[in-house]
Amino acid sequence: MIEPAKFKPKTVYVIYIASTPEQVWQALTSSEFTRQYFWERSVELEPKLGGAFVLRLPDGRINVKGKVIAYDPPRKLSVSWQVEWPEEFRKLPECLVTYELAQAGEAVRLTMTESHSWDVPDAILAGGRIGWPAILSSLKSLLEAGRPLAIAMEPPKEMIEAIKRLR
Amino acid sequence: MTDKPKFVYVTYIAAAPEKVWEALTKPGISEKYWFGYRVAADGNPGDLMTATSPAGKLSHRDPIIESDPPRRLVYGWKPLEKDKPDERPSRVTFELKSFKGQTRLTVIHDEFDEGSKIFEMISKGWPAVLSSLKSFLETGHALEPSWSEEDRKRVADAEARA
Numbered sequence: 001m002i003e004p005a006k007f008k009p010k011t012v013y014v015i016y017i018a019s020t021p022e023q024v025w026q027a028l029t030s031s032e033f034t035r036q037y038f039w040e041r042s043v044e045l046e047p048k049l050g051g052a053f054v055l056r057l058p059d060g061r062i063n064v065k066g067k068v069i070a071y072d073p074p075r076k077l078s079v080s081w082q083v084e085w086p087e088e089f090r091k092l093p094e095c096l097v098t099y100e101l102a103q104a105g106e107a108v109r110l111t112m113t114e115s116h117s118w119d120v121p122d123a124i125l126a127g128g129r130i131g132w133p134a135i136l137s138s139l140k141s142l143l144e145a146g147r148p149l150a151i152a153m154e155p156p157k158e159m160i161e162a163i164k165r166l167r
Numbered sequence: 168m169t170d171k172p173k174f175v176y177v178t179y180i181a182a183a184p185e186k187v188w189e190a191l192t193k194p195g196i197s198e199k200y201w202f203g204y205r206v207a208a209d210g211n212p213g214d215l216m217t218a219t220s221p222a223g224k225l226s227h228r229d230p231i232i233e234s235d236p237p238r239r240l241v242y243g244w245k246p247l248e249k250d251k252p253d254e255r256p257s258r259v260t261f262e263l264k265s266f267k268g269q270t271r272l273t274v275i276h277d278e279f280d281e282g283s284k285i286f287e288m289i290s291k292g293w294p295a296v297l298s299s300l301k302s303f304l305e306t307g308h309a310l311e312p313s314w315s316e317e318d319r320k321r322v323a324d325a326e327a328r329a
Contacts, residue, residue, distance in 0.1 A: 015178075015298050017298070018302055104295075105310070105311040105312060106310070133178060134177075137178050137179035137180070140298070141181055141301075144302055145181065147181070149179050149181055150267055151179055
């Protein structure tokens, strides 16, 4: 079992969304929403501590798998995050992804924190630092304007190179 | 290691860079999403960026360092409010990149000294301002000032004293 205390926050992204915590929670945890803003991935979440977490590609392959580490709807969700595809990314040690939701005036403040248990190089962190703003900007557009954004993106080259160098 | 504080924030907006540029530089637009602040930054390098609070007080009077509409804008940053810490000016860079009619907006705020109190403030402030900008350009509705009650009271008290 994972020890959350060993994981240190490395990337934090805060975004305010004109919505309710319940709606943002639903957008984070239901696949009808994630398919629209998270590059067509479906989220599968067993809604309890220790439950299974999966991000699935449209063709059925597993992109990310993990376990539910914190579950407190609609305030906090934390999952362990082991990348399964692309295959060479399996060498990456699992990380923790945590969403925290708080009412802020008439909006919701959503804080995403990516935490790591090892001395992860910036080249590898670049993946999340480039990806999360795109994913969460698209989520905000979907909830507020009814339309996600069209942001095509590949993992940065520096990240792929750094993963190849991992043992 | 001497890592000077540096804030970086990226947001994607379903609007053309020209629209985002206007919103960042024209006071009549900024006051609609920047929580009532009128920010005038459409000058040339060497001109001044000014910002005026909702109560009409001057809160910024900083040099424009670079201006390449609608791609890149750089200006100095020294809050003038009496309740703000007296620190050396920092620097704000906006980079706008167009793709498929949308804009990737990157805000880099750097040139702080270590332990800067203003750095802590702007790290909380930019996500709120840029979220509101995105809402305003995509839906026509900005966000309400979303910082804590405590901060709101602090700002109100400072304005009353000024």
